[in-house]
Amino acid sequence: MxxxxxxxxxxxxxxSGSGKTSLIExxxxxxxxxxxxxxxxxSLAELPPERRRIGYVPQDVVLxxxxxxxxxxxxxxxxxxxxxxxxHTLELVPLLDRSPTTLSGxxxxxxxxxxxxxTDPRLLLLDEPLASVDQPLRExxxxxxxxxxxxxxxxxxxxxxQFEAVALSSWCIVLRDGRVAAEGRPREILFADPxxxxxxxxxxxxNPRHEPEKGITRVVTSDGLELVLPxxxxxxxxxxxxxRISAEEIVLFGERPxxxxxxxxxxxxxxxxxxxxxxxxxxxxxxxxxxxxxxRSAADELELANGSxxxxxxxxxxxxxxx
Amino acid sequence: xxxxxxxxxxxxxxxxxxxxLATIVAALSWRARSRxxxxxxxxxxxVLPPTAVGFLLLQVLSRNILFTAAAVVIACAVMSFPLMxxxxxxxxxxxxxxxxxxxxxxxxxxxxxxxxxTLPLAWRxxxxxxxxxxxxxxxxxxxxxxxxxxxxxxxxxxxxxxxxRINMGHDSEALLLVMFVVIAxxxxxxxxxxxxxxxxxxxxx
Numbered sequence: 001m002x003x004x005x006x007x008x009x010x011x012x013x014x015x016s017g018s019g020k021t022s023l024i025e026x027x028x029x030x031x032x033x034x035x036x037x038x039x040x041x042x043s044l045a046e047l048p049p050e051r052r053r054i055g056y057v058p059q060d061v062v063l064x065x066x067x068x069x070x071x072x073x074x075x076x077x078x079x080x081x082x083x084x085x086x087x088h089t090l091e092l093v094p095l096l097d098r099s100p101t102t103l104s105g106x107x108x109x110x111x112x113x114x115x116x117x118x119t120d121p122r123l124l125l126l127d128e129p130l131a132s133v134d135q136p137l138r139e140x141x142x143x144x145x146x147x148x149x150x151x152x153x154x155x156x157x158x159x160x161x162q163f164e165a166v167a168l169s170s171w172c173i174v175l176r177d178g179r180v181a182a183e184g185r186p187r188e189i190l191f192a193d194p195x196x197x198x199x200x201x202x203x204x205x206x207n208p209r210h211e212p213e214k215g216i217t218r219v220v221t222s223d224g225l226e227l228v229l230p231x232x233x234x235x236x237x238x239x240x241x242x243x244r245i246s247a248e249e250i251v252l253f254g255e256r257p258x259x260x261x262x263x264x265x266x267x268x269x270x271x272x273x274x275x276x277x278x279x280x281x282x283x284x285x286x287x288x289x290x291x292x293x294x295x296r297s298a299a300d301e302l303e304l305a306n307g308s309x310x311x312x313x314x315x316x317x318x319x320x321x322x323x
Numbered sequence: 324x325x326x327x328x329x330x331x332x333x334x335x336x337x338x339x340x341x342x343x344l345a346t347i348v349a350a351l352s353w354r355a356r357s358r359x360x361x362x363x364x365x366x367x368x369x370v371l372p373p374t375a376v377g378f379l380l381l382q383v384l385s386r387n388i389l390f391t392a393a394a395v396v397i398a399c400a401v402m403s404f405p406l407m408x409x410x411x412x413x414x415x416x417x418x419x420x421x422x423x424x425x426x427x428x429x430x431x432x433x434x435x436x437x438x439x440x441t442l443p444l445a446w447r448x449x450x451x452x453x454x455x456x457x458x459x460x461x462x463x464x465x466x467x468x469x470x471x472x473x474x475x476x477x478x479x480x481x482x483x484x485x486x487x488r489i490n491m492g493h494d495s496e497a498l499l500l501v502m503f504v505v506i507a508x509x510x511x512x513x514x515x516x517x518x519x520x521x522x523x524x525x526x527x528x
Contacts, residue, residue: 028428029427029428030424030427030428048427048433049424049427049428050427050428050429050430050431050432050433050436052428053430054428055428056425056428058421058425060421062419062421062422062425064422064426064440064444065444066443066444075426075429075431075439076429076430077429077430115429116428116429118429119428119429119430
């Protein structure tokens with residue numbers, strides 16, 4: 001497996017048991033592995049973990065419970081300037097005197113990331129950082145992760161959530177049974193193939209035009225698709241930003257509907273159909289691929305086949321703001 | 324009451340020797356391949372009759388140490404070592420190895436990671452070991468009487484003095500000594516319990 005350093009964040013995705021955690025533990029030096037691990041043409045395999053300069057934040061975070069947040073962060077290094085700037089970037093100042101046992105999942109993640117970055121690592125490894133964070137807070141943590149990405153430390157980001165890979169990474173590697181099954185730009189890798197099981201549609205949107213009197217904001221995706229979002233949700237969000245909508249939230253019409261409350265009505269062509277146990281997953285080219293999940297019964301009634309013309313209705317409030 | 328003074332002094336010195344030593348051996352056995360052998364040897368005094376340990380010490384110790392207070396300390400240390408060792412090993416074993424691992428990815432050598440993360444997290448178990456070792460030293464009888472005899476004012480500790488008083492039929496003096504031992508042991512246990520509770524309150528703040 002190769003990670004390119006021009007991709008600031010490489011997402012490592014794959015089903016559980018595919019070897020994601022084993023791989024990054026081997027890079028961190030916590031698991032003996034046969035083979036070679038090379039960074040900046042330095043071979044790591046012979047070095048003990050403390051001399052590798054690899055920042056590692058495991059899935060369960062592992063803050064030292066007997067040390068304060070401040071002492072946890074300083075455990076990674078004593079550089080005062082680095083400490084101050086990380087506390088500022090990750091908004092840790094109010095937490096410094098607390099005990100890690102009193103922090104929320106998202107706060108713990110931020111502390112662990114700051115601690116790992118204190119070592120001035122060559123590479124930062126994050127193992128499913130959002131898995132231990134409650135749903136309403138995930139999008140906020142994702143915002144912090146985007147800030148970390150901008151610190152110019154290359155990152156390998158393990159996840160099984162496609163929208164996280166799209167929101168953060170510029171290169172995506174799919175592991176299956178311990179081997180690289182596919183790699184490429186996350187959008188192409190994860191959404192073009194109906195067998196990937198992706199249930200989320202993720203868009204990077206920009207160029208907002210706010211129409212507060214109508215309660216909407218018009219945005220344009222990176223593929224040129226125009227979307228309408230609820231104004232109150234995006235009024236004070238920075239652009240460009242990531243939004244997502246579940247494949248199960250999209251309503252399909254066989255012909256153009258008349259008056260409809262959904263603010264997004266998009267015409268497209270079915271390019272892939274896959275059925276498992278009465279669940280039908282479609283990819284609709286609009287023209288960028290959009291995934292839709294419907295029942296067998298609905299697919300039969302619409303007489304769907306490859307090449308069918310369809311209209312997609314998406315309520316503006318069905319979009320989740322990733323940040 | 325020079326018996327009490329001697330007993331306390333011996334127990335404190337013996338515990339001060341045993342606590343770090345047994346912790347180091349427990350740490351070495353933590354991830355060692357020859358772990359079973361280390362464990363068996365370190366636990367031996369726990370399963371042997373104290374008089375057997377006394378006999379072995381008698382063969383090993385030089386003549387000018389035998390029948391002195393130093394011999395008492397050595398007997399107590401050897402007999403209480405396994406208690407501290409077993410407690411320390413259980414405490415270290417039950418600590419999550421991931422704390423140690425993460426400390427190393429943060430640049431800590433194995434020694435630093437162990438002493439700054441694993442040991443502090445195991446402190447409750449270590450404290451229990453110290454209390455056990457201390458109480459064992461106070462109560463040591465079998466090995467002591469063989470290597471140090473029962474010389475009043477020189478090597479006669481509480482346990483030996485109680486034995487003496489009973490033999491001489493001085494039951495009321497024996498009772499006094501027994502009461503002292505009970506109070507000392509209870510104090511040690513209650514003090515450790517309070518310390519643990521205080522620490523827990525601090526941690527949850």
